[in-house]
Amino acid sequence: MHWGNFAIIAKAAFYPHAAGLPWYVTIIYLAAAGSFVLSLKWLSSHKTARLGVKAGEIGMAAAIIATLFLPEIRQYNWIFIAGIAGAAVGILLAVLTPMTAVPQQTALSHAFGALAAALVGTAEFYSHQSHLTHFHTVVICVESLLGYLTFTGSLIAAGKLQEVLPTRPIVFKFQNPLNFIIFALAIAAAVWLAIDPAQGIVYPVFIALALLFGVMLIIPIGGGDMPTVIALLNSYAGLSAAAMGFVVNNKLLIIGGALEGSSGFILSMIMCKAMNRSFINVLFGQAQAEKAASSDDVYAGRIKNTTAEEVADFLTSARRVVIVPGYGLAVAQAQHVTGELFELLESRGVDVQFAIHPVAGRMPGHMNVLLAEADIPYDHLHEMEEINEQFGEVDVVLVNGANDVVNPDARENPNSPIAGMPILNVDKARTVVVIKRSLSPGFAGIPNPLFACDNCLMLFSDGKAATTEIIQQIKAQ
Amino acid sequence: MGESLTSNVFVFLLAAFLGYEVVRRVSPQLHTPLMALTNAISAISVVGALTIAGAGDGHTLLITLGVIATACAMVNVVGGFMITDRMLKMFKKRKGK
Structure with a gap:
């Protein structure tokens, strides 16, 4: 091939359109695009996740620097002011935001x-x-x-x-x-x-x-x-x-x-x-949920109260405990005391796992971040599909601040407004303890027959206060 | 614009498909960091903002728009990666006993 032709082909490849980018910028952009894909790919494993962030950062930095060398960028004062101001706000947001926020x-x-x-x-x-x-x-x-x-x-x-x-x-x-x-x-x-x-x-x-x-x-x-x-x-x-x-x-x-x-x-x-x-x-679809069954019919005379002392006994004498954290736990900011309870029970030889419904928390995966912040190892955090089969072998389930996601009506009552919604099958466990302020309904606005089950006990309290009290009772044993 | 549009649509579709396949494999445990990370990555739009903010002969209004856009995108460039890393740092396996 004639070298002149080669130059034309090369030029066409590097200059995709008339107002094209210089070839070195094109190459850096291409590498940056690759680094972004790698960044997301590495996020699929805990081991490589932080490497993924590095890959993304490098790609981003290279692309920005290359862009600054583009001929059409002729004045830099405002760019630097804007860049520094934006970066400062970004750093403040990233460092100061509490995990709950x-x-x-x-x-x-x-x-x-x-x-x-x-x-x-x-x-x-x-x-x-x-x-x-x-x-x-x-x-x-x-x-x-x-x-x-x-x-x-x-x-x-x-x-x-x-x-x-x-x-x-x-x-x-x-x-x-x-x-x-x-x-x-x-x-x-x-x-x-x-x-x-x-x-x-x-x-x-x-x-x-x-x-x-x-x-x-x-x-x-x-x-x-x-x-x-x-x-x-x-x-x-x-x-x-x-x-x-x-x-x-x-x-x-x-x-x-x-x-x-x-x-x-x-x-x-x-x-x-x-x-x-x-x-x-x-x-x-903001229509109000129609009343499926009056809460009186579901709950009448069938709610059993328990105390923190009793729950402490259940937990320490159990072999396997599963904690189900819900939105209420995040609202009560109870993740740190939950972490403390986890450590305490593990130190006494109880196997403690966490069952996390996909919509627990306020955004996808939020509950996992809150529990990770409370030093709960991630191999103890389980998604719904992973743990649902195992509830039959669990001695005590502790539901803290979750309601609709543990409502057996979703599974059993085809007329329920939440029929067909995937739930955590906590009712299959030997004993279920539900920490909740009152019998008020969750987002779906319907009563939860779980609370009336024979194997379910209610601990009416704030998620954080109740967990703290259970910890005190265990320590006092 | 016609020709570049076709190739841009190609790139968009392939990237969306690739993103779908890659993100599908991310554990639900890491969905919050995932959202923070993708948000940081899409802040690559800073590159477009820079070309408008840096055009020396541009109209004041245009440069002002470009400068504000640059600042906004830079918040995500810096903040997005930092908070992703801050979250990922917290995920630990059982400490060896």
Whole structure:
């Protein structure tokens, strides 16, 4: 082959389009994309997980440095100020966020990521407005819509999780039709812009509609559905980053965004499956759960109370104990005393395992992080499928702050609102102790026949106070 | 734009599929760090923000948008990786007895 031809081919390979990247930047971007995939792959094992973070960091640093050398970047003062300010906020958030607040922090970071994408979309719109093609406008509109709605939606989610906003669903009449109208108007504005990009005045209206739609989408969603919503916003944040890749024609952005998009999608599927609900139902089905059975019929005369002293006896004389931590444990911040109870029982020769339902906690995997923080080794944390077969051989199950996820109605009563939802089969154990403040229903709003079972005892107390008292009783033995 | 669009859609689909296959294998125990890590990775969008913030001859409004976008994305670049590592550090196996 003639060397001249080779040079042309090489040039074509390295310069994928007219305003192409210098070849060295292309290579670094390619390596960064590879490092991101490796980073996620290494997360599949505890042993390599932290190496995965390193891989991601190296890829990210290389890509940023390479970008700074691009010829189109001509002034650096503002970039450095913005970079340092952003990094400072990032460090503060990463270091100061308590593990119980990780869901809010995650929601906030989705808001930051989405806002970045949205602002870039806006900048692209105004910088090319005079010569935008119809198609380019559509892509910018998709990026802006996703970015702005994820921005406000994530802020609302963070506010709900931080409890600065009411956690209960905010519902009103004609909510879904109103939401649909807002969305339809936003789409109409986007279509108008695509037909006539010079209509500069329509774009701000479009942004306002997208911002409003994000708020409206999340306010009707209650605290119990937050794990699904965070996962869904995770997916949206990724998709908005990918859309930005389409707008600025950068494949590395498309890859980074697609990875987050599919990850968030998988997580929200898992969350929906764990609650036996569909996306549509989580997002738009705020109907109140109909009363399946009155709690009086289920509980009347069949609730047996117990004391911390009695529970301490059960636990120390058991061979196998399984602790089921739920949302209530996270709310009561009882993870550290639970860790203490774990150590105490293990030191007395009791085998203690943890059974974790996928929607325990406030975001996917949150309960595992809280228990890991309380120094409970991860080989004692088990997912539902892994431990469900074993409950028959368990002496004592200690349910702390969980309700619907241990409701046998889901398995046995086809008329129950939660029928078919996968649950932890704690009722198969010899003895079940439920720590709960009262008999009030969980998110599903239905009574739990487990509490009336012959082998179930209720310890009415706060999750943290009860666990502390059980520890004291064991130590006093 | 047509040609680059086709190849961009290819890249998007392949990356989404690859992400699906890789993320599926992540243990549910690590789903929270997973979300933090993917969030950090998608903050690669900082690269797009940089090109807008750094365009010397750009309009003030555009540069302002680019600068804010850069700052927002940098929060996730730095914070995302750090909090992922902070969480992963806490997962320990039984200490040898």
